[in-house]
Amino acid sequence: MKHNFSAKREAIYQTLSSTRTHPTAEWVYQQLKPSIPDLSLGTVYRNIAVLREMGLAKSIGIFGGQERFDTDMSQHSHFVCKKCHKIIDVPGGKKFVDKNIYTFIENECNADVESHSIMFYGICGNCKNPR
Amino acid sequence: MKHNFSAKREAIYQTLSSTRTHPTAEWVYQQLKPSIPDLSLGTVYRNIAVLREMGLAKSIGIFGGQERFDTDMSQHSHFVCKKCHKIIDVPGGKKFVDKNIYTFIENECNADVESHSIMFYGICGNCKNPR
DNA sequence: CTAAGTGCAAAATATTTGCACGATC
């Protein structure tokens, strides 16, 4: 798709959306550094912030001290491994939470509810059976 | 309840569980500092870590750069204000996610699923109507 | 005596930001 982004923003978006591992800013930087030697980590952070403002990326949360991002903006949930912090997509999620609950919370808390996320926690296959 | 904790650990646990604001370590420290002048922030962090290991507290996540804790270990969800990062308890949550989904994810991902959390995001009443 | 708890300050870490420069339109 066409974005009319700067070359670096385009590369950052492409790298971010090229994987389902929900990368960190550092990971994106490491991926691109070889092919874009004058890339700086600050630029990666700044562009991810821009992508989020544009609705092209979102933060999944901070795990193991590093923020994880996702460009898959469709409705889905995540499983996070407590040991290695691997994040796996979980299909669905929409069916789990009825939007009526938004109204319930809005009435209870006098707040505007805009979104929700469901996180599952546990131990991933690799960490269960280390080799 | 009786814990046989050190005086400081006891105070930290009491302070943490005295509120439903899901405090930060810094907040707990500020609360206790006047009455326990020789308390140090490191001790607060270390004791919250111990409480978590003991299953008496848990982390809700990092919002606005600071980790938020909760001693209410019962099944419930949270609403987080995107602006001020106020966190409000949302009753229920159990009914939203069928435990069968754990099995589904375990089969799909070859992982052990131990828990889940549901977060709601939006703007709280105060931030909606600033005065 | 031993182990647990702690103050203090330094360290570690991730992220943000100020500034100057270069590119784009």
Place this chain on the structure above:
DNA sequence: GATCGTGCAAATATTTTGCACTTAG
């Protein structure tokens, strides 16, 4: 030439940790 994008490095901010000392048992 005004705005946007960027490298670089310094600054921020939170959390962790090493060390020495104290306390409880």
